[in-house]
Amino acid sequence: MLCLGSGLARAQVCVTDDTDRQVCLGQPASRIIALSPGATELLFAAGAGEQVVGAVSFSDYPPAAEKLPRVGSYKRLDLEAVLALKPDLIVAWRSGNPMEQVERLQAMGVPVYHSEPRRFDNISTTLERLAVLAGTEAVGQGAADALRSGMDSLRQRYAEAEPVTVFYQVWEEPLMTVNNEHLISEAIQICGGVNVFGELASLAPKISREAVLAKDPEVIIAGGMGEDDPSWLEPWKQFSSLRAVQQNNLFFVAPSTLQRPTPQMLAGTRTLCSHLDTVRARD
Template identity: 75%
Template sequence: MRVLRWGLLLTLLAMFDTAMAAVCVTDDIQREVCLEKPASRIIALSPGATELLFAAGAGGQMVGAVSFSDYPPAAKKLPRVGSYKRLDLEAVLSLKPDLIVAWHSGNPLPQVERLQALGLPVYYSEPRRFEDVSTSLERFARLAGTQSVGLGAAEAFRSGIDALRERYADAAKVSVFYQVWKEPLMTVNGKHLISEAIQLCGGENVFADLPTLTPRISQESVLEKNPQAIVAGGMGEDDPGWLAPWRQFASLRAVKNDNLFFVAPSTLQRPTPQMLIGARALCRHLESARARH
């Protein structure tokens, strides 16, 4: 009888240890993602997800990423599993991941769903607000067992954004056109994270009411909106070339007051902690626009 009781106790302890090791989080499309233990072989299917995982302290557990995953520098050394638009499923499977972080609106869903069908845990990432960046850091840290790093990074990002929100809460409004691409000409609507950055700095996105997240627009529509400032990301980290063509429109308020601004795309076009750097730069630019009004 004593042996039986000891056997039962050991079984219960083993079950308790397993339960304690298991981790569950809710992803950005409200699916519960559970792992038997913290992930040790993670693949990210977007450059933004790669950056978030490193920021959450999980860089050491990453075994693969898609093309253009270039930050931090250590991310460049990860094996590639295709691009975010076209995955190399054989490369993914060969790396034997125990967690895949997918980009819900950017990755080819049939390919991601095939990975799910093969039994691989998939977390769908889709940060749309600043708070989503912080919660992503917290969730990734939990999935990777790196809470001490991830929770600190999340809090630092929240604090930085809150400080900007407080500083520019009463700032005079500046109408802004943000150019996300040149050919075709594209911008962002009011639901995009970049638009939240504009609002944070006391700006007003002139295309906020468009239904598509990153809509194509015409040059004529920008001239009609006549924004006080034009902000562009350009093709590289130090390439403000997209701003030059607007100078031909001398009557445009942004041109007349020399309010043509460049913000490095990696700091504003990826939903990662680097957005704090981009938001600070954007706020400085809009403050300059106010001074020239």
């Protein structure tokens, strides 16, 4: 979307972010800082990788992102490091970043795009918007279309699938899951799964092992501390009364493919759907 700057005849580059704020730049951004690993991935996927000059810790995908200067963690920013990189756009994580620090950057005149995709179509929309801000519309549109097409295919494939009750473990200590407002829950739903904690109020609620035992899900799916670390599943094996344990329905999905709101979630959702197919075949 284009708008005209007040008092000037030159066109600005404008989009609306996930807080319904309009973000306008005088020209496409050339020095972008990403304040979450997910934002880093989204910018690269939107074709703006060459314009990204800084990122927070754990921004490890694609591999080129590992070489970027660090500006702190998503929980605590190094404002001096941010300002030293002279950004003309910051992409913030609305529910993850310390908002008092982000607001200080905005008060200093740095344009901030607040990202908070809650559904897969929001990821596609974010790719399109970031591409507009970076002047890489063709790449961003292609990535957005590919994600929409892939998710639509999965929705059609599993539209009539037999429901499977699912507990998704997003963290170990404290034990945490997701509710139905979370993107991971949409992935579960697309695959024909039913999130047993979907009705909880918090986006990522803390729960007890007793609560999981009471729900008795057909399958337990976990992320982990690493891309190939299914150790969070081991403690569940002691609970022989659980249906998921009795049928060996304990599965791992690499966290980067389901726990970041990026195009990688298409691969993660495919893996999740495959695991639920295995559960159905064992019934």
